[in-house]
Amino acid sequence: MSEIRRDYVKNRWVSVSANLALKPKDFPVMKVENLSVPAGFCPFCPGNESATPPEVLSFKKEGAGPDNKGWLVRVIPNKFSAFALEGELVEQQTGLYRFCNGLGKHEVIIETPEHDLDFHELDLTQMERIISAFKKRYNALAQDERIKYIQIYKNHGLFAGASLGHSHSQIIGFPFTPGENDGLPQYYKERGSCLICDLLQQEQDSGVRTVHEGEHFVALCPYASRFSYECWVVPRRHTEHFGQLTAAEEKELAWFCKRITTAIVHALDNPSCNFVINTAPVNSPYEPGYHWYMEFTPRLLVAAGVEVATGVYINPVAPEDAAPLLKENWGK
Amino acid sequence: MSEIRRDYVKNRWVSVSANLALKPKDFPVMKVENLSVPAGFCPFCPGNESATPPEVLSFKKEGAGPDNKGWLVRVIPNKFSAFALEGELVEQQTGLYRFCNGLGKHEVIIETPEHDLDFHELDLTQMERIISAFKKRYNALAQDERIKYIQIYKNHGLFAGASLGHSHSQIIGFPFTPGENDGLPQYYKERGSCLICDLLQQEQDSGVRTVHEGEHFVALCPYASRFSYECWVVPRRHTEHFGQLTAAEEKELAWFCKRITTAIVHALDNPSCNFVINTAPVNSPYEPGYHWYMEFTPRLLVAAGVEVATGVYINPVAPEDAAPLLKENWGK
Numbered sequence: 224m225s226e227i228r229r230d231y232v233k234n235r236w237v238s239v240s241a242n243l244a245l246k247p248k249d250f251p252v253m254k255v256e257n258l259s260v261p262a263g264f265c266p267f268c269p270g271n272e273s274a275t276p277p278e279v280l281s282f283k284k285e286g287a288g289p290d291n292k293g294w295l296v297r298v299i300p301n302k303f304s305a306f307a308l309e310g311e312l313v314e315q316q317t318g319l320y321r322f323c324n325g326l327g328k329h330e331v332i333i334e335t336p337e338h339d340l341d342f343h344e345l346d347l348t349q350m351e352r353i354i355s356a357f358k359k360r361y362n363a364l365a366q367d368e369r370i371k372y373i374q375i376y377k378n379h380g381l382f383a384g385a386s387l388g389h390s391h392s393q394i395i396g397f398p399f400t401p402g403e404n405d406g407l408p409q410y411y412k413e414r415g416s417c418l419i420c421d422l423l424q425q426e427q428d429s430g431v432r433t434v435h436e437g438e439h440f441v442a443l444c445p446y447a448s449r450f451s452y453e454c455w456v457v458p459r460r461h462t463e464h465f466g467q468l469t470a471a472e473e474k475e476l477a478w479f480c481k482r483i484t485t486a487i488v489h490a491l492d493n494p495s496c497n498f499v500i501n502t503a504p505v506n507s508p509y510e511p512g513y514h515w516y517m518e519f520t521p522r523l524l525v526a527a528g529v530e531v532a533t534g535v536y537i538n539p540v541a542p543e544d545a546a547p548l549l550k551e552n553w554g555k
Numbered sequence: 556m557s558e559i560r561r562d563y564v565k566n567r568w569v570s571v572s573a574n575l576a577l578k579p580k581d582f583p584v585m586k587v588e589n590l591s592v593p594a595g596f597c598p599f600c601p602g603n604e605s606a607t608p609p610e611v612l613s614f615k616k617e618g619a620g621p622d623n624k625g626w627l628v629r630v631i632p633n634k635f636s637a638f639a640l641e642g643e644l645v646e647q648q649t650g651l652y653r654f655c656n657g658l659g660k661h662e663v664i665i666e667t668p669e670h671d672l673d674f675h676e677l678d679l680t681q682m683e684r685i686i687s688a689f690k691k692r693y694n695a696l697a698q699d700e701r702i703k704y705i706q707i708y709k710n711h712g713l714f715a716g717a718s719l720g721h722s723h724s725q726i727i728g729f730p731f732t733p734g735e736n737d738g739l740p741q742y743y744k745e746r747g748s749c750l751i752c753d754l755l756q757q758e759q760d761s762g763v764r765t766v767h768e769g770e771h772f773v774a775l776c777p778y779a780s781r782f783s784y785e786c787w788v789v790p791r792r793h794t795e796h797f798g799q800l801t802a803a804e805e806k807e808l809a810w811f812c813k814r815i816t817t818a819i820v821h822a823l824d825n826p827s828c829n830f831v832i833n834t835a836p837v838n839s840p841y842e843p844g845y846h847w848y849m850e851f852t853p854r855l856l857v858a859a860g861v862e863v864a865t866g867v868y869i870n871p872v873a874p875e876d877a878a879p880l881l882k883e884n885w886g887k
Contacts, residue, residue: 224638225638225639225656225657226654226655226656226657227654227655227656227657227658227730228652228653228654228733229654231651231653231803236731236733237667238638238657240637240657240722241715251713253720305557305570305869306557306570306574308558318757319750319753319754319757320561320757320779321559321560321561322558322559322561323558323559324557324558324559325557325558325559325572326559326571332613347716349828372862374861374865375861376860376864377860378859378860378863378864381583381584382821382856382857383855383857383858383859383860384858384859384860384862385859386583393861394859395611395861397865397867399568400560401864401865401866401867402566402866403865403866404616405863418651421651422651425650425651425652433734446652447652447710455648468786496864497859498858498860498861499861499863499864501864518561518864520860520862520863522715522857525713525714525715525716525854525857526716526858527708527710527715527716527728527829528706528708528709528710528715528716528725528829528830528831528852529706529708529725529831529848530716530834531829531831531852532708532733532735532831532833532850533652533704533706533733533735534733534734534735535729535733537637539637552708
């Protein structure tokens with residue numbers, strides 16, 4: 224059965240084709256182990272701190288100094304940033320064309336001092352440090368009124384856009400709201416309730432797409448998945464901003480991150496994968512209806528011409544088939 | 556200098572960073588030659604016609620029969636289609652979720668009988684046959700009132716979504732309009748003129764992003780390029796539908812296709828690449844302002860977490876730098 228499903232968050236159609244039913248091993252994209260990552264000098268390894276801009280945050284062993292060995296998680300400005308948090312946003316026009324200066328902030332979270340550990344291999348304490356670093360940087364960037372949207376994301380493997388092997392994630396503060404989650408305030412305006420809360424309820428009632436239900440979070444494969452084996456972690460508590468995470472939620476989110484990434488590695492033979500954190504705009508006029516959530520996207524297919532042109536994704540694995548596989552590999 | 560530019564066609568922001576200035580050889584994505592394409596049985600090779608559904612169109616040598624050796628270009632239904640042109644479009648709702656049946660049509664254009672020829676290596680007569688096949692199938696699909704949008708596209712290389720080595724392109728008839736080009740009728744409504752005509756004028760006046768000016772078409776690197784070295788071929792004549800191509804335009808478009816793909820192969824060492832044809836919706840209420848054009852997108856970077864999450868592309872090569880390189884390689 225092939226269906227075209229509506230994604231109400233992104234206001235898009237997605238083609239979901241259970242009949243194509245690609246098995247995990249049928250995908251053409253190479254697994255992370257089989258990709259050559261440029262070896263040699265790694266600017267993210269301990270001892271090479273001077274190769275990066277000075278850190279803006281770090282968790283470290285007792286007695287360790289800044290920008291020196293002994294750190295456990297280290298956050299630095301992205302050396303090759305397209306953005307600079309300088310001056311004010313100036314919009315200009317040249318004939319037909321409108322542009323503004325690249326106002327913003329781009330940072331890198333080095334997730335571990337150990338070069339050879341993949342994200343899913345990090346222990347729970349380390350995961351908690353990473354989530355804590357995300358939250359601290361989110362809240363720090365939100366203090367700057369020029370920043371309107373904060374995107375946290377990770378690229379693992381070449382087919383997910385990673386160019387360095389050493390495990391890291393990134394955070395960008397944009398001077399505008401990209402608008403990809405505009406479906407959320409729109410739904411609230413129309414129905415007076417939160418789309419994410421409502422769909423969480425429906426998913427728990429049906430159970431066919433849920434992967435794991437925790438105390439604070441639920442993992443599920445979303446109805447209109449753009450990517451095969453896409454999985455969301457949704458906070459049960461209606462919270463607009465990622466930065467509103469409580470200590471108990473931080474702890475459980477770290478546990479979910481470890482479980483999901485491990486399940487993906489086992490079920491799909493370590494594919495390239497992203498995670499992204501979708502959240503509410505900051506320093507913007509208040510609109511109700513946002514509810515932050517985290518999205519894990521294995522990258523088993525490349526967005527082809529049809530996706531580039533139309534924005535309509537053709538996904539050969541229905542989330543009803545993806546959820547059982549991830550469940551089966553949960554806790555491995 | 557880093558800028559955030561507005562794409563008025565797609566109503567998106569793009570970050571364009573001339574200061575990062577990646578050279579063609581600096582991109583991490585592998586070139587087509589270095590990617591292993593599964594060898595073995597090819598369903599697109601002459602003699603294997605029975606491995607595919609019966610052809611819907613072909614150009615053949617004199618005396619050759621259908622679904623048999625002797626064809627020069629062959630169009631077949633996609634065997635693994637997510638779409639079927641059967642019955643009517645039925646929209647349904649399950650709780651929160653809205654979906655419809657996968658009504659539509661998905662076809663494959665096998666561009667040459669020769670397995671080992673890349674698209675840019677085909678001769679001009681062959682290119683003309685391909686463009687002619689595109690036009691014929693576009694106009695044939697447009698006859699079916701259930702089809703609302705027709706997308707023609709090509710995936711070359713693994714990083715552009717190709718899974719078979721034998722050169723081919725694809726055409727999908729969608730039962731809805733994806734809306735990626737909504738900026739065009741919107742601009743017309745606001746200003747009473749065509750955005751593509753207006754920007755063509757501005758580009759020709761400035762010349763900094765034009766690659767080649769022909770009698771019927773202009774090749775240019777668009778102001779808000781999402782992809783590094785992205786290049787558009789824009790018809791000078793204000794034409795809404797690709798299917799309205801005249802015989803003279805067909806001929807010149809074939810020539811442009813050969814020149815651009817050859818320039819991309821030379822300038823960028825045969826990268827993965829798509830082309831897509833953006834056109835007006837069909838069988839839909841008339842809206843003025845559409846103007847079809849063709850988009851060539853080298854895939855030197857993978858859409859990473861930030862693009863997946865926000866839809867904002869970070870492009871390290873300004874089109875003002877891309878155009879001179881493609882110009883330099885024009886006619887090679």
